[in-house]
Amino acid sequence: xxxxxxxxxxxxxxxxxxxxxxxxxxxxxxxxxxxxxxxxxxxxxxxxxxxxxxxxxxxxxxxxxxxxxxxxxxxxxxxxxxxxxxxxxxxxxxxxxxxxxxxxxxxxxxxxxxxxxxxxxxxxxxxxxxxxxxxxxxxxxxxxxxxxxxxxxxxxxxxxxxxxxxxxxxxxxxxxxxxxxxxxxxxxxxxxxxxxxxxxxxxxxxxxxxxxxxxxxxxxxxxxxxxxxxxxxxxxxxxxxxxxxxxxxxxxxxxxxxxxxxxxxxxxxxxxxxxxxxxxxxxxxxxxxxxxxxxxxxxxxxxxxxxxxxxxxxxxxxxxxxxxxxxxxxxxxxxxxxxxxxxxxxxxxxxxxxxxxxxxxx
Ligand SMILES: Cc1ncc(COP(=O)(O)O)c(C=O)c1O
Numbered sequence: 001x002x003x004x005x006x007x008x009x010x011x012x013x014x015x016x017x018x019x020x021x022x023x024x025x026x027x028x029x030x031x032x033x034x035x036x037x038x039x040x041x042x043x044x045x046x047x048x049x050x051x052x053x054x055x056x057x058x059x060x061x062x063x064x065x066x067x068x069x070x071x072x073x074x075x076x077x078x079x080x081x082x083x084x085x086x087x088x089x090x091x092x093x094x095x096x097x098x099x100x101x102x103x104x105x106x107x108x109x110x111x112x113x114x115x116x117x118x119x120x121x122x123x124x125x126x127x128x129x130x131x132x133x134x135x136x137x138x139x140x141x142x143x144x145x146x147x148x149x150x151x152x153x154x155x156x157x158x159x160x161x162x163x164x165x166x167x168x169x170x171x172x173x174x175x176x177x178x179x180x181x182x183x184x185x186x187x188x189x190x191x192x193x194x195x196x197x198x199x200x201x202x203x204x205x206x207x208x209x210x211x212x213x214x215x216x217x218x219x220x221x222x223x224x225x226x227x228x229x230x231x232x233x234x235x236x237x238x239x240x241x242x243x244x245x246x247x248x249x250x251x252x253x254x255x256x257x258x259x260x261x262x263x264x265x266x267x268x269x270x271x272x273x274x275x276x277x278x279x280x281x282x283x284x285x286x287x288x289x290x291x292x293x294x295x296x297x298x299x300x301x302x303x304x305x306x307x308x309x310x311x312x313x314x315x316x317x318x319x320x321x322x323x324x325x326x327x328x329x330x331x332x333x334x335x336x337x338x339x340x341x342x343x344x345x346x347x348x349x350x351x352x353x354x355x356x357x358x359x360x361x362x
Contacts, residue, residue, distance in 0.1 A: 006300065007297070007300045007302050008302055008340045008345065008349050008352065008353065009342075010302040010303055010304040010339070010340050011184035011304070011340075011342060012184075012340075012342045012344045013188055014240075014243070014343060014344060015236075019235075019239045019240070022236060022238065022239050023235050023236060025235065026231045026232050026235045027232070029231075031231055032230055032232055033228065033230050033231065034211075034228040034229060034230060034234075035231045036231070037234040037235050037238065038228075038229050038230070038231055038234040040234070041054075041056055041189075041229070041234035041237045041238050041241070042054045042055065042056050044238060044241050045179075045194055045196070045237075045241060046196065048163070048170075048244065049170050049173060049177065049196045050169075050170050050173055051172065051173055051197060051198050052197070052199075052203070053196065053197050053198070053199075053200070053203035054194045054195070054196050055194060055195045055196075055197075055203055055206040055210065056194045056228075056229040056234060057193045057194065057227040057228070057229055058193065058210075058227045058228060059180065059182070059191055059192065059227075060157075060178060060179060060180025060181070060192075060193040061088040061091070061092055061180075062193055062225070062227035063179060063180070063193035063194060063195045064088065064089065064129075064155070064157060064178045065092045065095050065096065066195070066206055066209040066227060067155050067176040067178050067195050067206070068092060068093065068095075068096045068155060069096060069209055070176070070195075070202050070205045070206050070209060071126065071127060071153050071176070071202075072126075073093075073098050073126045074096050074097050075096075075097030075098065076124060077096075077097075077124055077125075077126040078098060078099050078100075078101045078122060078124040078125045078126065079098050079099070079100055079101065079125070079126060079127045079128075079155075080100075080101050080103055080120050080121065080125060080127070080129065081093065081100050081101070081102060081103070081112070081128075081129035081130070081131070082102065082103065082105055082111065082129075082130065082131050082133070082329070083102040083103075083104070083105075083310040083311045083312045083324070083326050083329045084105045084131075084310050084311075084332055085133060085307070086159070086307065087307075087314060087316075088159075089129065089131055089157050090102075090311040090312075090314075093129070099124075100129075100311070101122075101125070102310075102311065102312045102322070102324055102329075103116045103117055103326075104116055104328045105326075105328050105329050105332065106328070107328050107331075108269070109136050109138070109139070109271055110136070110332060111130060111131065111132065111136065111137075111138035111139065112130045112131070112138055112143070113328070114138075114139050114142035114143050114146060115142075117143065118146055118150075121146075121150055125150070125152060126153075127152055127153050127154065128143060128146070128147050128152055128153075128154050128155075128175075129154075129156075129157060130143055130154070130156060130157065131157040131159075131160075132156065132157065132158050132160060132164055132171050133160060134160060134268065134279055134280040134281075134282050134306070135160050135161050135164055135186065135251075135276055135277035135278050135279035135280065136161070136164065136268070136270065136271065136274060136277075137161060137164050137171050137274050137275075139271075140156075140166055140171070141166065143174075147175075153175060153176070154175025155175055155176045156172060156174055156176065156177045158171045158172045159178065159179060159180035159182075159185070159193075160180070160185065160186070160279035160280070161179075161277060162179060162185070162187050162248070162277065163186070163244055163248045163275070163277055164274070164275055164277045165275040167273045172196040173198075176196070176197050176202065177194075177195065177196035177197070178193065178194075178195055179193055179194045179196070180193050181193060181194070181233075181237055186247060186248060186251065186279050187241060187243070188236065189229065189233040190233055190236060191233065192233045192234075192237060193229075208221065208222055208224055209222070209224045210224065210225065210226075210227040210228055211224055211225075211226070211227075211228055212224040212225065248277050250343035251279075251341055251343055252275075252276070252277065252278060254278070254281070254343070254345055255268070255276070255278040255281050255341050257350050258339070258341070258350065258353060258354065261354045262283070262354060262357050262358075264358060264360065265283045265285060265357060265360060266284040267281075267283055268281060278341045280304075280338040280341070281338060281340070282306065282336050282337065282338045282339075283336070283338075283357070284332075284335040284336060284337075285335055285336075285337050285360060286335060286361075287361060288361070289305070289334070289335065289337055292337060292360045293305075293337060295356065295359050295360060296337075296339075296356045296357070299352065299355065299356035299359065300352060300356075301339065301352060301356040301357075303339055303340075304337075305337060306336060307333060307336075308333055309333060310326060310329040310330055310332075310333050312324045312326060312329075313333075339357070
Protein backbone atom coordinates (compact mmCIF):
# COMPACT_ATOMS: atom_id res chain seq x y z
CA UNK A 1 0.00 0.00 0.00
CA UNK A 2 1.29 3.46 -0.89
CA UNK A 3 1.07 5.79 2.08
CA UNK A 4 0.05 9.26 0.91
CA UNK A 5 2.44 11.95 2.15
CA UNK A 6 2.41 15.65 1.56
CA UNK A 7 4.70 16.97 -1.13
CA UNK A 8 7.38 19.30 0.15
CA UNK A 9 6.95 22.43 -1.98
CA UNK A 10 10.02 23.92 -3.63
CA UNK A 11 9.00 27.38 -2.38
CA UNK A 12 6.98 28.37 0.65
CA UNK A 13 6.24 31.98 1.64
CA UNK A 14 6.46 32.46 5.41
CA UNK A 15 3.37 34.36 6.56
CA UNK A 16 2.84 34.75 10.30
CA UNK A 17 0.22 36.44 12.43
CA UNK A 18 2.43 39.53 12.56
CA UNK A 19 2.27 40.01 8.79
CA UNK A 20 -1.52 39.55 8.89
CA UNK A 21 -1.89 42.03 11.77
CA UNK A 22 0.30 44.56 9.97
CA UNK A 23 -1.84 44.40 6.83
CA UNK A 24 -5.04 44.70 8.86
CA UNK A 25 -3.64 47.75 10.66
CA UNK A 26 -3.00 49.46 7.32
CA UNK A 27 -6.51 48.55 6.13
CA UNK A 28 -7.96 50.07 9.29
CA UNK A 29 -5.86 53.21 8.89
CA UNK A 30 -7.59 53.93 5.59
CA UNK A 31 -4.27 54.92 3.96
CA UNK A 32 -3.67 52.08 1.52
CA UNK A 33 -1.40 53.57 -1.14
CA UNK A 34 2.24 54.69 -0.92
CA UNK A 35 2.65 56.55 2.36
CA UNK A 36 4.40 56.41 5.71
CA UNK A 37 4.69 52.62 5.84
CA UNK A 38 6.52 52.58 2.50
CA UNK A 39 8.87 55.25 3.86
CA UNK A 40 9.55 53.12 6.96
CA UNK A 41 10.15 50.09 4.77
CA UNK A 42 12.62 52.04 2.61
CA UNK A 43 14.50 53.34 5.65
CA UNK A 44 14.76 49.88 7.20
CA UNK A 45 15.86 48.21 3.96
CA UNK A 46 18.48 50.91 3.26
CA UNK A 47 19.88 50.39 6.79
CA UNK A 48 20.04 46.62 6.34
CA UNK A 49 21.84 46.84 3.00
CA UNK A 50 24.07 49.67 4.20
CA UNK A 51 23.18 52.45 1.77
CA UNK A 52 21.74 55.96 2.02
CA UNK A 53 18.66 55.26 -0.10
CA UNK A 54 16.24 52.46 -0.90
CA UNK A 55 13.51 53.39 -3.37
CA UNK A 56 10.55 51.01 -3.11
CA UNK A 57 8.70 50.08 -6.28
CA UNK A 58 5.99 47.68 -7.42
CA UNK A 59 8.27 44.83 -8.57
CA UNK A 60 11.84 43.76 -9.19
CA UNK A 61 11.22 44.21 -12.90
CA UNK A 62 10.18 47.82 -12.32
CA UNK A 63 13.33 48.31 -10.21
CA UNK A 64 15.55 47.14 -13.09
CA UNK A 65 13.63 49.22 -15.62
CA UNK A 66 13.90 52.54 -13.83
CA UNK A 67 17.46 51.85 -12.64
CA UNK A 68 18.45 51.82 -16.28
CA UNK A 69 16.35 54.86 -17.14
CA UNK A 70 17.87 56.78 -14.21
CA UNK A 71 21.29 56.13 -15.73
CA UNK A 72 20.05 57.53 -19.05
CA UNK A 73 20.11 54.21 -20.89
CA UNK A 74 17.95 54.15 -24.03
CA UNK A 75 17.70 53.31 -27.72
CA UNK A 76 21.03 52.55 -29.41
CA UNK A 77 22.70 51.59 -26.13
CA UNK A 78 23.95 48.19 -25.02
CA UNK A 79 23.88 46.61 -21.58
CA UNK A 80 26.11 43.63 -20.83
CA UNK A 81 24.36 40.93 -18.85
CA UNK A 82 23.96 37.20 -18.28
CA UNK A 83 21.72 34.92 -20.32
CA UNK A 84 21.16 32.64 -17.30
CA UNK A 85 18.47 34.44 -15.33
CA UNK A 86 14.76 35.03 -15.14
CA UNK A 87 13.67 36.72 -18.36
CA UNK A 88 12.96 40.01 -16.52
CA UNK A 89 16.69 40.76 -16.52
CA UNK A 90 16.81 40.93 -20.31
CA UNK A 91 13.33 42.35 -20.76
CA UNK A 92 14.03 45.34 -18.52
CA UNK A 93 16.86 46.29 -20.90
CA UNK A 94 14.52 45.93 -23.88
CA UNK A 95 11.92 48.19 -22.22
CA UNK A 96 14.39 51.08 -22.41
CA UNK A 97 14.99 50.53 -26.13
CA UNK A 98 18.55 49.35 -25.42
CA UNK A 99 19.92 45.94 -26.39
CA UNK A 100 21.02 43.32 -23.88
CA UNK A 101 24.38 41.80 -24.84
CA UNK A 102 24.69 38.36 -23.30
CA UNK A 103 27.98 37.08 -21.89
CA UNK A 104 28.36 33.46 -20.78
CA UNK A 105 28.43 32.35 -17.13
CA UNK A 106 30.89 30.50 -14.92
CA UNK A 107 29.98 26.87 -14.37
CA UNK A 108 30.69 26.95 -10.64
CA UNK A 109 28.56 29.93 -9.54
CA UNK A 110 26.06 30.29 -12.44
CA UNK A 111 26.87 34.04 -12.59
CA UNK A 112 28.32 36.14 -15.42
CA UNK A 113 31.95 35.26 -16.20
CA UNK A 114 34.02 38.43 -15.67
CA UNK A 115 36.78 37.08 -17.95
CA UNK A 116 34.39 37.34 -20.90
CA UNK A 117 33.01 40.83 -20.22
CA UNK A 118 35.74 43.00 -21.71
CA UNK A 119 35.56 41.48 -25.17
CA UNK A 120 31.82 42.28 -25.24
CA UNK A 121 32.33 46.00 -24.49
CA UNK A 122 31.74 48.32 -27.48
CA UNK A 123 31.38 52.07 -27.94
CA UNK A 124 27.64 51.58 -27.32
CA UNK A 125 28.02 49.82 -23.94
CA UNK A 126 26.36 51.85 -21.16
CA UNK A 127 26.28 49.49 -18.17
CA UNK A 128 27.14 46.05 -16.80
CA UNK A 129 24.23 44.12 -15.27
CA UNK A 130 25.32 41.04 -13.29
CA UNK A 131 22.73 38.82 -11.59
CA UNK A 132 23.42 37.31 -8.16
CA UNK A 133 21.75 34.08 -9.17
CA UNK A 134 20.16 31.72 -6.64
CA UNK A 135 21.40 33.97 -3.81
CA UNK A 136 25.13 33.85 -4.54
CA UNK A 137 26.89 37.11 -5.37
CA UNK A 138 28.50 37.40 -8.78
CA UNK A 139 32.26 38.08 -8.76
CA UNK A 140 31.81 41.79 -8.05
CA UNK A 141 35.47 42.53 -7.30
CA UNK A 142 36.46 41.48 -10.83
CA UNK A 143 33.41 43.19 -12.37
CA UNK A 144 34.15 46.43 -10.50
CA UNK A 145 37.68 46.56 -11.89
CA UNK A 146 36.38 46.21 -15.46
CA UNK A 147 33.58 48.74 -14.89
CA UNK A 148 36.03 51.29 -13.48
CA UNK A 149 38.50 50.76 -16.29
CA UNK A 150 35.79 51.51 -18.87
CA UNK A 151 33.87 54.13 -16.87
CA UNK A 152 30.71 52.01 -16.86
CA UNK A 153 28.05 51.97 -14.13
CA UNK A 154 27.00 48.67 -12.57
CA UNK A 155 23.38 47.65 -12.07
CA UNK A 156 23.05 44.62 -9.80
CA UNK A 157 20.13 42.28 -10.27
CA UNK A 158 19.86 41.27 -6.62
CA UNK A 159 16.28 39.97 -6.95
CA UNK A 160 17.32 36.66 -5.39
CA UNK A 161 20.05 37.84 -3.06
CA UNK A 162 18.83 39.84 -0.03
CA UNK A 163 21.66 39.87 2.54
CA UNK A 164 24.10 38.02 0.27
CA UNK A 165 27.56 39.51 0.61
CA UNK A 166 31.19 39.44 -0.46
CA UNK A 167 33.80 39.81 2.30
CA UNK A 168 31.03 41.23 4.50
CA UNK A 169 29.86 43.79 1.94
CA UNK A 170 26.22 43.39 0.94
CA UNK A 171 25.13 43.03 -2.65
CA UNK A 172 23.23 46.12 -3.69
CA UNK A 173 26.14 48.34 -2.62
CA UNK A 174 28.41 47.70 -5.61
CA UNK A 175 26.15 49.55 -8.05
CA UNK A 176 22.46 50.37 -8.33
CA UNK A 177 21.00 47.38 -6.45
CA UNK A 178 17.72 46.01 -7.80
CA UNK A 179 15.79 43.75 -5.43
CA UNK A 180 12.52 41.84 -5.78
CA UNK A 181 10.06 41.14 -2.98
CA UNK A 182 7.93 38.73 -5.01
CA UNK A 183 5.99 36.22 -2.86
CA UNK A 184 8.58 33.42 -3.00
CA UNK A 185 11.68 35.57 -2.49
CA UNK A 186 13.78 35.28 0.69
CA UNK A 187 11.80 38.20 2.10
CA UNK A 188 8.64 39.34 0.39
CA UNK A 189 5.85 41.86 0.10
CA UNK A 190 3.66 39.67 -2.21
CA UNK A 191 4.76 41.81 -5.17
CA UNK A 192 7.37 44.50 -4.77
CA UNK A 193 10.88 45.72 -5.43
CA UNK A 194 13.47 48.29 -4.41
CA UNK A 195 16.54 50.04 -5.77
CA UNK A 196 19.44 50.76 -3.42
CA UNK A 197 21.99 53.55 -3.89
CA UNK A 198 24.21 56.03 -2.07
CA UNK A 199 23.72 58.60 -4.81
CA UNK A 200 21.26 61.36 -3.79
CA UNK A 201 20.64 62.58 -7.34
CA UNK A 202 19.96 59.08 -8.68
CA UNK A 203 17.61 58.38 -5.75
CA UNK A 204 15.65 61.56 -6.55
CA UNK A 205 15.40 60.58 -10.18
CA UNK A 206 14.26 57.08 -9.27
CA UNK A 207 11.56 58.51 -7.00
CA UNK A 208 10.32 60.64 -9.89
CA UNK A 209 10.44 57.76 -12.38
CA UNK A 210 8.28 55.53 -10.15
CA UNK A 211 5.56 58.19 -9.85
CA UNK A 212 4.90 59.74 -13.26
CA UNK A 213 7.93 61.97 -13.16
CA UNK A 214 6.47 64.17 -10.45
CA UNK A 215 8.73 65.63 -7.72
CA UNK A 216 5.63 67.18 -6.20
CA UNK A 217 1.99 66.38 -6.74
CA UNK A 218 0.70 67.10 -10.26
CA UNK A 219 3.96 68.66 -11.46
CA UNK A 220 5.39 66.25 -14.09
CA UNK A 221 8.94 66.96 -15.17
CA UNK A 222 9.92 63.73 -16.91
CA UNK A 223 8.12 60.72 -18.38
CA UNK A 224 7.62 58.34 -15.46
CA UNK A 225 5.46 55.36 -14.58
CA UNK A 226 3.11 54.16 -11.90
CA UNK A 227 5.59 51.81 -10.23
CA UNK A 228 4.65 52.70 -6.66
CA UNK A 229 4.60 50.21 -3.79
CA UNK A 230 1.52 50.38 -1.53
CA UNK A 231 1.50 50.69 2.27
CA UNK A 232 -0.30 47.31 2.34
CA UNK A 233 2.66 45.62 0.68
CA UNK A 234 5.23 47.57 2.67
CA UNK A 235 3.51 46.50 5.92
CA UNK A 236 4.19 42.84 5.05
CA UNK A 237 7.74 43.74 4.10
CA UNK A 238 8.50 45.58 7.33
CA UNK A 239 7.65 42.48 9.36
CA UNK A 240 9.60 40.29 6.95
CA UNK A 241 12.69 42.51 7.21
CA UNK A 242 12.72 41.89 10.98
CA UNK A 243 12.93 38.20 10.16
CA UNK A 244 15.48 38.52 7.33
CA UNK A 245 18.53 37.46 9.32
CA UNK A 246 16.78 34.46 10.94
CA UNK A 247 15.22 33.34 7.66
CA UNK A 248 18.57 33.66 5.88
CA UNK A 249 20.44 31.70 8.57
CA UNK A 250 17.82 28.95 8.36
CA UNK A 251 18.27 28.70 4.58
CA UNK A 252 22.05 28.45 5.02
CA UNK A 253 21.68 25.83 7.76
CA UNK A 254 19.34 23.80 5.54
CA UNK A 255 21.74 24.04 2.59
CA UNK A 256 24.69 22.99 4.78
CA UNK A 257 22.69 19.99 6.00
CA UNK A 258 21.87 18.92 2.44
CA UNK A 259 25.45 19.53 1.28
CA UNK A 260 26.87 17.35 4.05
CA UNK A 261 24.61 14.43 3.11
CA UNK A 262 24.20 14.55 -0.68
CA UNK A 263 27.18 13.08 -2.50
CA UNK A 264 25.83 11.53 -5.69
CA UNK A 265 25.10 14.76 -7.61
CA UNK A 266 26.83 18.17 -7.91
CA UNK A 267 25.59 20.38 -5.07
CA UNK A 268 25.83 24.19 -4.78
CA UNK A 269 28.76 25.70 -2.87
CA UNK A 270 29.37 29.17 -1.49
CA UNK A 271 32.53 30.53 -3.10
CA UNK A 272 35.39 31.80 -0.95
CA UNK A 273 34.42 34.99 0.89
CA UNK A 274 30.85 35.01 -0.41
CA UNK A 275 27.75 34.60 1.70
CA UNK A 276 25.34 32.46 -0.38
CA UNK A 277 21.78 33.03 0.88
CA UNK A 278 20.30 30.06 -1.00
CA UNK A 279 17.25 31.58 -2.61
CA UNK A 280 17.50 28.35 -4.55
CA UNK A 281 19.40 25.18 -3.71
CA UNK A 282 20.25 24.00 -7.19
CA UNK A 283 21.89 20.71 -8.09
CA UNK A 284 23.10 19.53 -11.49
CA UNK A 285 21.54 16.41 -12.96
CA UNK A 286 23.68 15.22 -15.85
CA UNK A 287 21.12 12.91 -17.50
CA UNK A 288 17.33 12.67 -17.72
CA UNK A 289 16.35 15.67 -15.65
CA UNK A 290 12.63 15.11 -16.23
CA UNK A 291 12.97 11.59 -14.91
CA UNK A 292 14.89 12.90 -11.90
CA UNK A 293 12.09 15.37 -11.16
CA UNK A 294 9.59 12.50 -11.43
CA UNK A 295 11.57 10.35 -8.98
CA UNK A 296 11.68 13.25 -6.53
CA UNK A 297 7.94 13.82 -6.95
CA UNK A 298 7.26 10.14 -6.22
CA UNK A 299 9.16 10.63 -2.97
CA UNK A 300 7.06 13.69 -2.15
CA UNK A 301 9.78 16.22 -2.95
CA UNK A 302 8.90 19.20 -5.13
CA UNK A 303 11.53 20.63 -7.47
CA UNK A 304 11.85 23.41 -10.02
CA UNK A 305 13.95 24.27 -13.06
CA UNK A 306 15.49 27.74 -12.93
CA UNK A 307 15.73 28.17 -15.89
CA UNK A 308 14.98 25.68 -18.67
CA UNK A 309 15.68 28.13 -21.52
CA UNK A 310 18.45 30.75 -21.30
CA UNK A 311 17.25 34.24 -22.21
CA UNK A 312 19.05 34.44 -25.57
CA UNK A 313 17.25 31.26 -26.70
CA UNK A 314 13.77 32.36 -25.62
CA UNK A 315 11.37 32.57 -28.59
CA UNK A 316 11.09 36.34 -28.11
CA UNK A 317 14.87 36.80 -28.27
CA UNK A 318 15.15 34.48 -31.29
CA UNK A 319 12.61 36.74 -33.02
CA UNK A 320 14.79 39.71 -32.09
CA UNK A 321 17.69 38.08 -33.93
CA UNK A 322 19.75 36.59 -31.10
CA UNK A 323 21.81 33.70 -32.42
CA UNK A 324 24.53 33.63 -29.72
CA UNK A 325 26.16 30.40 -28.67
CA UNK A 326 26.71 30.49 -24.89
CA UNK A 327 27.61 26.91 -24.05
CA UNK A 328 28.04 27.13 -20.28
CA UNK A 329 24.63 28.75 -19.79
CA UNK A 330 23.04 26.37 -22.28
CA UNK A 331 24.44 23.34 -20.47
CA UNK A 332 23.29 24.73 -17.11
CA UNK A 333 19.78 25.16 -18.52
CA UNK A 334 19.72 21.46 -19.38
CA UNK A 335 21.08 20.27 -16.02
CA UNK A 336 19.86 22.44 -13.16
CA UNK A 337 17.23 21.28 -10.72
CA UNK A 338 16.26 23.26 -7.62
CA UNK A 339 15.28 21.45 -4.43
CA UNK A 340 13.38 22.82 -1.43
CA UNK A 341 15.67 24.78 0.95
CA UNK A 342 13.20 27.27 2.42
CA UNK A 343 13.06 28.04 6.16
CA UNK A 344 9.81 26.10 6.72
CA UNK A 345 11.59 22.74 6.27
CA UNK A 346 12.08 20.59 9.34
CA UNK A 347 14.64 17.82 9.92
CA UNK A 348 12.23 15.17 8.60
CA UNK A 349 11.70 17.12 5.38
CA UNK A 350 15.45 17.52 4.91
CA UNK A 351 16.02 13.79 5.46
CA UNK A 352 13.27 13.03 2.97
CA UNK A 353 15.00 15.27 0.40
CA UNK A 354 18.36 13.54 1.03
CA UNK A 355 16.77 10.08 0.66
CA UNK A 356 14.98 11.11 -2.53
CA UNK A 357 18.15 12.55 -4.09
CA UNK A 358 20.09 9.36 -3.26
CA UNK A 359 17.77 7.58 -5.73
CA UNK A 360 18.89 9.81 -8.61
CA UNK A 361 21.51 8.68 -11.09
CA UNK A 362 24.74 10.70 -10.60
C1 LIG B 1 16.90 37.23 -11.22
C2 LIG B 1 15.59 37.95 -11.25
N1 LIG B 1 15.53 39.17 -11.82
C3 LIG B 1 14.38 39.87 -11.85
C4 LIG B 1 13.23 39.38 -11.29
C5 LIG B 1 11.97 40.18 -11.41
O1 LIG B 1 11.38 40.43 -10.17
P1 LIG B 1 9.78 40.60 -10.06
O2 LIG B 1 9.17 39.25 -10.26
O3 LIG B 1 9.57 41.14 -8.69
O4 LIG B 1 9.36 41.58 -11.12
C6 LIG B 1 13.24 38.13 -10.67
C7 LIG B 1 12.06 37.60 -9.97
O5 LIG B 1 11.30 36.83 -10.31
C8 LIG B 1 14.44 37.39 -10.66
O6 LIG B 1 14.50 36.17 -10.09
